[in-house]
Amino acid sequence: MWDLKCGNHMCSQVCHPQPCQPCPRLPQLVRCCPCGQTPLSQLLELGSSSRKTCMDPVPSCGKVCGKPLPCGSLDFIHTCEKLCHEGDCGPCSRTSVISCRCSFRTKELPCTNLKSEADATFMCDKRCNKKRLCGRHKCNEICCVDKEHKCPLICGRKLRCGLHRCEEPCHRGNCQTCWQASFDELTCHCGASVIYPPVPCGTRPPECTQTCARVHECDHPVYHSCHSEDKCPPCTFLTQKWCMGKHELRSNIPCHLVDISCGLPCSATLPCGMHRCQRLCHKGECLVDEVCKQPCTISRADCGHPCMAPCHLSSPCPVTACKAKIELQCECGRRKEIMICSEASSTYRRIAAISMASKITDMQLGDSVEISKLITKKEIHQARLECDEECSALERRKRLAEAFHISDDSDPFNVRSSGSKFSDSLKEDARKDLKFVSDIEKEMEALVEAVNKGKNSKKSHCFPPMNRDHRRIIHDLAQVYGLESVSYDSEPKRNVVVTAVRGKSICPPTTLTGVLEKEIQSRPPPPIPHHRHQTDKNLGSSNLQKIAKEPVIDYFDVQD
Numbered sequence: 001m002w003d004l005k006c007g008n009h010m011c012s013q014v015c016h017p018q019p020c021q022p023c024p025r026l027p028q029l030v031r032c033c034p035c036g037q038t039p040l041s042q043l044l045e046l047g048s049s050s051r052k053t054c055m056d057p058v059p060s061c062g063k064v065c066g067k068p069l070p071c072g073s074l075d076f077i078h079t080c081e082k083l084c085h086e087g088d089c090g091p092c093s094r095t096s097v098i099s100c101r102c103s104f105r106t107k108e109l110p111c112t113n114l115k116s117e118a119d120a121t122f123m124c125d126k127r128c129n130k131k132r133l134c135g136r137h138k139c140n141e142i143c144c145v146d147k148e149h150k151c152p153l154i155c156g157r158k159l160r161c162g163l164h165r166c167e168e169p170c171h172r173g174n175c176q177t178c179w180q181a182s183f184d185e186l187t188c189h190c191g192a193s194v195i196y197p198p199v200p201c202g203t204r205p206p207e208c209t210q211t212c213a214r215v216h217e218c219d220h221p222v223y224h225s226c227h228s229e230d231k232c233p234p235c236t237f238l239t240q241k242w243c244m245g246k247h248e249l250r251s252n253i254p255c256h257l258v259d260i261s262c263g264l265p266c267s268a269t270l271p272c273g274m275h276r277c278q279r280l281c282h283k284g285e286c287l288v289d290e291v292c293k294q295p296c297t298i299s300r301a302d303c304g305h306p307c308m309a310p311c312h313l314s315s316p317c318p319v320t321a322c323k324a325k326i327e328l329q330c331e332c333g334r335r336k337e338i339m340i341c342s343e344a345s346s347t348y349r350r351i352a353a354i355s356m357a358s359k360i361t362d363m364q365l366g367d368s369v370e371i372s373k374l375i376t377k378k379e380i381h382q383a384r385l386e387c388d389e390e391c392s393a394l395e396r397r398k399r400l401a402e403a404f405h406i407s408d409d410s411d412p413f414n415v416r417s418s419g420s421k422f423s424d425s426l427k428e429d430a431r432k433d434l435k436f437v438s439d440i441e442k443e444m445e446a447l448v449e450a451v452n453k454g455k456n457s458k459k460s461h462c463f464p465p466m467n468r469d470h471r472r473i474i475h476d477l478a479q480v481y482g483l484e485s486v487s488y489d490s491e492p493k494r495n496v497v498v499t500a501v502r503g504k505s506i507c508p509p510t511t512l513t514g515v516l517e518k519e520i521q522s523r524p525p526p527p528i529p530h531h532r533h534q535t536d537k538n539l540g541s542s543n544l545q546k547i548a549k550e551p552v553i554d555y556f557d558v559q560d
Contacts, residue, residue, distance in 0.1 A: 153169070164201065182198065236254045325339070436473070
């Protein structure tokens with residue numbers, strides 16, 4: 001800073017080569033008061049003393065200064081509140097609202113604390129959540145004012161060569177090709193094909209048309225070409241191999257397949273020594289849980305049926321009720337019923353006890369009784385059904401047929417058809433679809449005639465899949481015709497197969513459709529309704545009583 005020509009003040013400009021400007025306080029240069037609102041010419045007219053040197057004070061106009069201060073905001077600028085004066089304006093006594101750098105938050109401070117422009121802003125604690133230009137990372141800067149959000153990180157992703165990583169700043173899109181190269185020859189595995197240097201990094205070995213010359217596990221012919229992979233393709237040569245369970249030698253098996261299942265049951269003896277493995281041909285041990293859970297096949301001492309409890313070879317069979325199903329029949333063989341063995345045995349014990357009590361009563365009266373048959377093990381567990389009145393009637397008819405020397409073909413006493421009675425439930429189901437019942441009867445009649453006239457002792461017929469109600473009708477009709485009926489498959493393809501047996505199957509004398517038609521024909525016709533005119537007002541009380549006493553007929557109430 002150099003002294004000005006006046007010798008009283010210093011140059012306030014930045015260093016410059018030109019001569020300094022004259023002193024700005026010279027009387028000829030100062031034209032206004034310090035605040036700049038009033039010219040000095042007006043002040044001199046009002047009696048103010050004139051200035052002669054730069055050291056003389058500039059006259060004040062006496063008004064409020066009003067110069068803008070550095071505090072405040074764009075909308076409300078603070079001004080100096082002092083009277084017109086020389087020098088710098090004093091500190092502001094008001095407060096200013098300042099914003100953070102990103103303009104997210106504001107706060108209020110006294111203007112005396114805002115000494116510079118740096119004090120007019122502050123940094124908040126908000127982190128920027130915008131994506132950077134790379135599209136992979138977030139900005140995450142505090143009180144961010146950046147608009148481009150360039151990513152300062154290194155990309156670091158693997159290049160296409162698979163050996164090096166991208167060293168450029170994090171970016172969008174694919175990385176550039178690896179710039180490194182090799183100056184060694186690149187050959188295939190056998191060396192027949194060569195790529196000469198320079199070889200760009202990541203270049204795959206050249207393709208070769210020669211047959212693979214590597215050492216293989218098997219001695220089968222090699223059909224694949226030379227390759228750069230570490231492992232050769234699996235051998236597909238067809239050969240013979242044993243299945244996992246050593247059940248059979250399978251042919252046309254590719255060489256690379258090791259574990260082959262023949263699909264047959266394993267049938268290996270389990271550690272219990274009683275059962276065999278029921279799993280299909282498999283690898284490894286037969287028992288997964290190392291415990292056999294198959295039902296015990298040891299015969300019970302009382303009934304002879306298998307124990308059926310879980311395998312317990314190391315301990316005796318538990319005492320449980322036998323759940324096996326047995327067929328009971330009466331002495332004449334007409335009645336048959338399926339029951340559980342334990343229930344049938346308890347029923348026979350009750351009958352045997354009653355018979356034993358009657359025999360003891362006879363012994364008390366002095367009669368001799370043979371009780372050996374009542375207490376044998378075989379008789380105790382041989383349960384039977386009791387014959388009913390229909391069995392007795394059938395026996396009487398047979399005796400009459402034998403007494404009159406009547407052959408089986410004529411059957412005048414209706415011996416065969418005595419048991420061919422249509423149940424009420426069967427009639428009720430048949431009324432819903434008479435045509436279906438008629439077709440089923442025709443098929444069963446043809447089946448019975450074919451087995452009685454043909455050479456085979458059995459013949460079967462398979463009905464198409466049908467609903468449950470139709471299958472029930474077929475099962476009930478099969479019992480009437482003496483046919484064996486079994487349902488196969490699952491819904492909705494479940495069907496019924498009936499089998500006729502020579503000597504057992506026979507057609508009933510009357511069909512179910514014939515019985516239902518006779519019942520319909522035997523019904524009385526509905527009465528003719530009496531039409532009465534509204535003009536007939538002479539009906540007596542006697543006619544009303546007759547009409548009231550007439551019974552109401554329900555023509556849909558069919559009793560079989």
